[in-house]
Amino acid sequence: MMESMINAPTTASSPPPPPSPVSTNKRTTNSRQNRKRPFPSKESKFKDLNGKGGGGSSKPGPSGFSGERSNPKGSSSEDGLVVFAKASEIDWFNSQVMITRVLKDIVWHSPSDTACVEATKVLIASVLDKMKGSNVHNRLLVISGAPVNIDGMSVEGSLIRALRGCGGVHGNEMWISGNSAVVEIRSLAKVNEAYEILKQNKVWYPLEDYVLYPTVNVFRVTDSLKLASPSDPQGEQILVKFLKNKIADPEMPDKLNFNASETLSSIFMSCYSTSISFVVESTDEEEEGDSEIFLSEEQLALKIPGNLLELFLEAVKATEEENYLKEVLNRFGEKRKKKKTSEEEKESHDHDGIDKLELEQQRSLREQNQGKSHENPQVESVSGLTLQGFLEWCSELMKTQPNLLWKGIFATGYDIRFDRIWLFQEPSLIYSHFHSDKWAFEKDAALISYMDSFSQSLHIDPTRIQPAELYLTESDYLNPNFNCLQDTEIGYLRVRWAMLQKMNTLLSKKLLAHISVHAGNSTRRSLAKLLHDSRQLLLYYTKDTFLYKIIHTSAARGSETPTPEVMLDPVSSIGSQDDSVFKNQLSQVIQQMSTITSAFYCVPQAQGADPALPISVKFQGEEVLGLSGSFRHFLLNAAKELQSETVKLLCRCPSADAGKHKDSFIITPGKLSYGEEDFLHFLGQLIGISIRSDAPLALQLLKVTWRSLLLGEKEENDCSDDMIEADVLCATYLQKLESFSTKMAFDNFLSLNSWPKFQYPSMDNNSVVSLCSEGSNISVSFSNRDQFIKLIKQLREKELRSSNRVTKILTGLSTIVPLPALLSLFTSDHLSLRIVGSPEVNLSILKNPAHVMYQVGVSENDPHIMYFWAALESFTPEELKKFIKFSANLERVASNLPLPSLRTIW
Known part of the structure; x- marks a missing residue:
């Protein structure tokens, strides 16, 4: 169904x-x-x-x-x-229908399907409604009582080091005044963690005697822009001082700075531009050509889309009384004579975009509150507000109640730097932008890739990253993976991220568990095919969570079944002159694993510092505490032997000769021998063991090789791109052949290259392959050069795909891990990340109790432990990698994302 x-x-x-x-x-x-x-x-x-x-x-x-x-x-x-069906089941059904239609509209582009178009517009309207306002104030932390004997630079350095694991201070900007400071955390999901870190005295004082100093006070900021713990007057003063500093002119503290004035002016003008078509009455001054814009009380109170001033006024209301606006107008507004308008003009006025009955009800309600009579609605004057009066009122708020002023600015969609963080547009207009030439599918893929990397840097679930927290720096735009986003307004990127985030959440909880994903490559117009085509829109965390559930439920070995044991002799091949493939450790493992049923390797997803592993590896003559260390050491050695000249399952990328991808490998092309079949089958099992144990297997494979493991998925890449990546010398050679326009120039080139025949070296440079029958006897000429180029491209494509060898690898992998989730949902980048791991080391992950075990009598607050972590915080990324290699026998770490919980998957 x-x-x-x-x-x-x-x-x-x-x-x-x-x-x-x-x-x-x-x-x-x-x-x-x-x-x-x-x-x-x-x-x-x-x-x-x-x-x-x-x-x-x-x-x-x-x-x-x-x-x-x-x-x-x-x-x-x-x-x-x-x-x-129950009502809850119908809600589940409706959610599935909605997300399916949205995916069809985005991936398959179905403009003629009105149901899909409307579902996408409903999703846009839903995310726009949730994006209103700003959460910047919730990401602020106020610090008081910092050491007075250190200068501001030292405080700044302490904050940067302490908050590095929380994503750092947003933009490395912080406000420091004496022994107090205010910082903005990069993500709301890391505020609690940053709060707990900054409360520790060891951040501010020497480690040997930090307990002797008074505790530093740290406060969160509530939605009302007040401290969560208002009992500290000093903290309140710090927050007020910070808010004033952000909005006041440095040279004239009683005046608004330029950015604040421009922002507030745009808020004021939004009311004028949106309400001018809804208000019939005008003043005599306007008729006489007065250039100063005047907003009547009726305009200020209009609840229409785009009226930011109405949102501002609603947010800054100091009381719930209805006459608050009237008091503001009495102090900072003015009265003007109203031009009398006939009833016929009022009735003929066009009120596009708002219901006339609703306007009349709002007008009648205001007249009742002002004690006016419906029988005689005409008045001699009208109260209103000019831009100058509005700015004077804001200046007064800045001096007396800056928290209220900022509350109004945040409510209209601005952040602490006066940047707009959400769009004020109709869903239909945003939909038109996303379905125009300005938006391409590659932008969605780039946005997902950026949020994947950002969530890994923060070590959080990407669905917890709010759209307002999406910021791209200049270095991000220069990144080749994200440079396609540089011509798109950040507001549209935030809306798109909110849509993709909502889609991933619904897919993970509502849809993935009920789809047979194995039909993704075969059945057209099915849900499985739709998910397969939209795999670049799925977050890595969504896929990994789904795979985690599958691995956990497909476990075949119970807790009482003993772990299969593999015994290795680490010194058998040391100093040996025999380079035979049967003398290395891989051969020892293959011989022992061939007698064990693959079901014994199928254990639940590994968790914790010392989990249940698919196999137990022991080295003769060596004693190891626990099983994880020897297992990781075995995986490291296995990866090295697989990429060595002895095994020859993998060969070095030909582009390495030109200085590109020097450390990358591809699957060795050519015919298969019986012994190679066993090794390739074992390689697939080894990858599956690595996935189940969540231990990285350091295979430095080229991206095209990961694509070939996904059964030849090209992911918008053609053969020319793959050839440039894998064999740049061959690609340059073919481009040179195509560039000649005359036969004489072409013959001169052939003479310099020894008059080539219809044959070409293989990618491993071990043989010369004939491109056609009797190719060694056919010379290349100007007339047949197109056929020669075509045959070389076909040869390289066939060698890069290596379908006969990939099939053997996938056969071995399928005995350990269910393949449909990997082959249908994962992209080449995500598959590489799942198997090889991340090259970046996140120190906050190393501190996680799931990866660190303290022996009895040792605490994380012991001085030598704190010195240890302080030393690691001073390491560069390269030094951290070397430390991981030394301490855990790992060249890479698993994905920098939190492990999913079985209770929250579906």
Whole structure:
């Protein structure tokens, strides 16, 4: 049923079809009786769908709808409608239909499918509503009581070092005044962690005697721009001083600075531009050509899209009284004579975009509050506000209540640096932008790639990163992976991220568990095919969580079953003159693992510092504490031997001769021998063991090789791009052949290259391959050069794909890990990250209790432990990699993302 949902015109009010009746006499009789019942009315249908009809209970089946029922005849209403789903199940169904239609619209571009278009617009409207306002104030931390004997530079350095594991201070900007400071954390998800870190005295004082000093006070900031602990007057003064400093002119503290004035002016003008078409009355001054813009009380109170001033006024209301706006107008506004307008002009005025009845109701309500009579609505003057009066009022707020002023600025969608963080546009306009030539699918892929890397740097679930926290720096735009985003306004990127984030959340919780993803490459127009085509829109965390669930549920070895043991002799090949492949450690492992059923390697996903591992590796003559150290050492040695000249399963990338990808390898092309089949099958099993143990396997494979493991998925890359990446010398040679326009110049080039034939060296340079029958006897000429170039490209494509060898690797991998989730959902970059791990080392992950075990009597607050972590914080990234290599036998670490919880997967 789920596979047909994608093309079914099912509406939100349609219940799921009942399951097929079992072929028994009793069920057949009931079915016949049901057919004789009168057809239910429309009212009874809605009654039952809302969960108010019927009396039987239902239990969800595997598809999310009702399966077993306590009443064998089903739950029926008075009109005879059989209800097979609960209200919650219909919500689940509607969520699946909605996310499916959005994916179809984004990935398959279905502008003619109005249901898909409307679903996307609904999603845009939903994320826009949640993006309103700003969470910048919740990311602020106020610090008081810092050491007075250190200068501001030392305080800044202490803050940068302490908050490095939390993503650092946003933009490395912080406000420091004496022994107090205010910092903005990069992400709201890391505020609590940063709060706990800064509360520790060891951040500020010498480690040997930090307990002797008074505690440094750290405060969070609430939505009302006050401290979460208001008992400290000093902290409140620091926050007020900081807010004033951000908005006041440095040379004239009683005046607003330039950025604040420009921002507040744009807020004021938004009211004028959006309300001018909705207000009929005008003043005499406007008729006389007064250039100063005047906003009446009616305009200020209009609740229409785009009126930022109304949001500002609502946020800065000091009291809940209705006359607050009137008091502001009395102090900073002015009154002007209102031009009398006939009733015919009022009725003929066009109120596009807002309901006339609603406008009249708002106007009548204000007249009642002002004590006016409906019988005589005309007045001689109207109260209003000019831009100058508005700025004077804001200046007064800055001096007396800066928290209220900032509260209003945040409510209109600006951050602490006066940058807009969300769009004030209709969903239809945003939809048109995303479906125009200004937006391409590669921008979605680049945005997902950026958020993947950003979430890994913070070590958090990417769905916790709020759209307002998306900032791209100049260095990000210069990155080749993200430079396609540099011509897009940041507001559109935030809206798009909110959409992709919502999609990933719904897919993870509502859809992935109910889709047979193995049909992604074969069945057209199916949900599996749709997910396969949208794999570049799926976050790595979404895929890894799904794979984690599959690995956990497919575990075949119980906790009572002993771990298969592999015994290795580490000194057998040292000093040996025999370079035979049968003398290395890989051969020892293959011989021992060939006698063990692969089900014994299928353990649940590894967790913790010393988890259950697929195999237990022991080295003769060596004693190792625990199993993880020897296992990681075995994986490290296995990766080195696989990339050595002895095994020859992998060969060095030909581009290495030109100085590109020097440390990258590809699968050695050519025909297969029986011994190579065993080694390739073992390589697949080794990759599966690495995935289940969550221990990186340091294979430095070229990107095109990872694509070949995904059964030849090109991911928008053509053969020319792959050839440039793998064999740049061959690509340059072919470009040179194509560049000649005359036969004479072409013949001169051939003479310099020894008059080549229709044959070309293989990628491993061990043989010369004939490009066609009798290719060694056919010379290249100006007339047949196109055929020569075409055949070389076909040869390189075939060698890079190495389908015969890839099949053997995947066969071995399938004995350890279910393949459909990997092959259908993962991209080449995500597959590489899952197997090889991340090259970046996040120190906060190393401190995590899941990766560190303190022996009895040792605490993280012991001086020598704190000195140890302080030393690691001073390491450069390269030094951290060397430390990991020394301490854990790892050249890379697993993905810098938190392990998913089985309770939160679905």
